[in-house]
Amino acid sequence: MLLEIRNLSVWYGKALALEDVSLSIGAGEFVAVLGPNGAGKSTLLKAISRMQPSSGVLEFRGASLQGVPAHAVVGQGICHCPEGRRLFPELTVLKNLMLGAYLRRDAAVVAADLDRVYGLFPILKERAPQVVGTLSGGQQQMVAIGRALMGKPALLLLDEPSVGIAHRLKIEIFDAIKRIQKSGTAILMAEQDAQSALRIADRAYVLEHGRIGREGTSAELGADDYIRQAYLGVA
Numbered sequence: 001m002l003l004e005i006r007n008l009s010v011w012y013g014k015a016l017a018l019e020d021v022s023l024s025i026g027a028g029e030f031v032a033v034l035g036p037n038g039a040g041k042s043t044l045l046k047a048i049s050r051m052q053p054s055s056g057v058l059e060f061r062g063a064s065l066q067g068v069p070a071h072a073v074v075g076q077g078i079c080h081c082p083e084g085r086r087l088f089p090e091l092t093v094l095k096n097l098m099l100g101a102y103l104r105r106d107a108a109v110v111a112a113d114l115d116r117v118y119g120l121f122p123i124l125k126e127r128a129p130q131v132v133g134t135l136s137g138g139q140q141q142m143v144a145i146g147r148a149l150m151g152k153p154a155l156l157l158l159d160e161p162s163v164g165i166a167h168r169l170k171i172e173i174f175d176a177i178k179r180i181q182k183s184g185t186a187i188l189m190a191e192q193d194a195q196s197a198l199r200i201a202d203r204a205y206v207l208e209h210g211r212i213g214r215e216g217t218s219a220e221l222g223a224d225d226y227i228r229q230a231y232l233g234v235a
C-alpha cells in the first residue's frame, strides 16, 4: 500500500473530529472521501499532510508519518491542494505554480512538469504572467492543482476541487484530475459532489460525523440504496 491509515483519531480540544478512521490507498489509485459539511474530510487530509496532529497509524510507503513535520511531507511525495485553494492572489500564475516546486533543484525536470501542468490546463499558459487574484474561481482552482503537481507527488490530496465552480469548468477540472491519475499519481479527493466523484474515482469512503460509514468501489457505492438516497438524490 502507498498510504495505510489505521485507527486514526483527531481531537480539536475536547471535540473528536475523526474517530478510528482506517483507510488505504494503493500506488496510482484514485480514492474519494465523500461526506457532508463537517464530516471530517478536510481534517483527514490535514492529518495525512501533518498539518493536524493525530493519533493512530499513518504510514506512507511503509514508514510512519507520525513525527514527520508538515514542511517535510512534500519531500516524501505527498502534496496537498487545500480547501479554499490558499493561493497568493497578488502573485502571477507562474509564480504561484513555481512555489509548488520550491524544494526541488532539478530545473530541467521542473520545466517539464510546468509543461505538463500547461498541458492539463492550457488556459494557465495563456495567463502565466497574470496575477492570480484576477482569475475566475475555476481558473484559480486549476492553479492550486497545478501548484500541488509541481511538487511531483506520488500521492495528491485534493480538498473539494469543484466547490463553487461553474459546471463547465468543473467538468474540465475533474477530467484533468482523471488524467493526472492515469499518468501514475495516486489521488485522495475529498468531495461533496458524490455523483461526480463516483464517476471518476476507483473507490470511495463515506465519512459521517468523523467515522467511516461505508466504503467500496465506486460501482458498489453507486448501487447502494443508502448512498443513493443520502448522497445521489435518488428516491
Ligand SMILES: Nc1ncnc2c1ncn2[C@@H]1O[C@H](COP(=O)(O)OP(=O)(O)OP(=O)(O)O)[C@@H](O)[C@H]1O
Pocket: 012, 015, 017, 035, 036, 037, 038, 039, 040, 041, 042, 043, 044, 083, 192
Ligand atoms: N481548527 C479547528 N478547530 C476546532 N474545530 C474544528 C477545526 N477544524 C475543523 N473543526 C471541526 O471539526 C469537524 C470536521 O471539520 P472538517 O473541516 O474536517 O469537515 P469537512 O468534512 O471538511 O467539512 P466541509 O465539507 O464543510 O469542508 C467540524 O465539526 C468542524 O467544525
Ligand SMILES: [Mg+2]
Pocket: 041, 042, 043, 083, 159, 160
Ligand atoms: Mg472541508
